[in-house]
Amino acid sequence: xxxxxxxxxxxxxxxxxxxxxxxxxxxxxxxxxxxxxxxxxxxxxxxxxxxxxxxxxxxxxxxxxxxxxxxxxxxxxxxxxxxxxxxxxxxxxxxxxxxxxxxxxxxxxxxxxxxxxxxxxxxxxxxxxxxxxxxxxxxxxxxxxxxxxxxxxxxxxxxxxxxxxxxxx
Numbered sequence: 711x712x713x714x715x716x717x718x719x720x721x722x723x724x725x726x727x728x729x730x731x732x733x734x735x736x737x738x739x740x741x742x743x744x745x746x747x748x749x750x751x752x753x754x755x756x757x758x759x760x761x762x763x764x765x766x767x768x769x770x771x772x773x774x775x776x777x778x779x780x781x782x783x784x785x786x787x788x789x790x791x792x793x794x795x796x797x798x799x800x801x802x803x804x805x806x807x808x809x810x811x812x813x814x815x816x817x818x819x820x821x822x823x824x825x826x827x828x829x830x831x832x833x834x835x836x837x838x839x840x841x842x843x844x845x846x847x848x849x850x851x852x853x854x855x856x857x858x859x860x861x862x863x864x865x866x867x868x869x870x871x872x873x874x875x876x877x878x879x
Contacts, residue, residue, distance in 0.1 A: 738777075738788070738832065738876070742825065745777040746786035750819070754797040762864045763794060763819060770868035774876075788832060790875075792821040795836070799856065802842060809845075815859045816840040819867055823875055833875050839866045 747767050752760035767790065772779045780786045796818040803812040818838040825832055843859040846852045 739825070741827075742787045742832070743776075743778060744780045744785065744787045745771055746780050746783045746789050746826070747771065748783070748789060748791040750791070751793040754794055756797040759794045759797055759817065759860070759864075762860060763792070763817075763867060766864040766868040767792075767871065770865075770872045774872060783826070786826045789824050789826050790821065791824070792819050794818070795820050796838070801845070811845050812842055813845055813856070813859075814840050814842045815856060815863060817860070817863045817867065819871075821871055835871075835874060837867055837870050837874070839863045839870070841866075 747764060750760040750764045750767075752758075768779065771777055771790075777788075783789055794817060797815070799813050799815045801810040801812070802814045803810070805811050816838060817840075818836060820836045821834070822831060823833040824830060841859040841862045843855040846855060
């Protein structure tokens with residue numbers, strides 16, 4: 711019985727301070743139960759980034775509750791919209807013959823979450839993420855490596871955005 715005292719005290723402290731698992735409690739208004747995610751805009755020269763980031767956002771929010779995803783804006787309690795504001799790729803390492811061996815791709819998105827009923831902004835912010843990938847002399851392999859890096863970037867951006875919105879940071 712004596713060993714349960716510290717455990718009980720720790721549980722009491724955790725529940726008393728409002729602790730909750732990230733992305734589970736959220737600070738969104740209670741009337742926001744459903745979410746519509748608009749197709750992101752792409753203000754970069756890199757094609758199809760808007761599709762990749764939108765798909766990743768939909769998958770992230772659909773996978774993690776408490777918001778229910780809806781397919782029509784007019785039945786949503788909240789609307790998430792965003793813009794890919796920047797995308798760049800640059801070499802970051804070279805071999806002894808001055809040949810590029812590694813690249814870094816960076817993407818920045820700006821996002822706004824609005825309450826659908828009155829268009830009030832619930833959350834607004836900007837997020838960026840970078841990912842490194844190996845260079846390759848074969849152009850096809852090089853493009854595949856960059857595409858894989860983009861997939862990692864959009865997944866991280868979606869995860870970070872989910873946690874920021876659900877925790878209201």
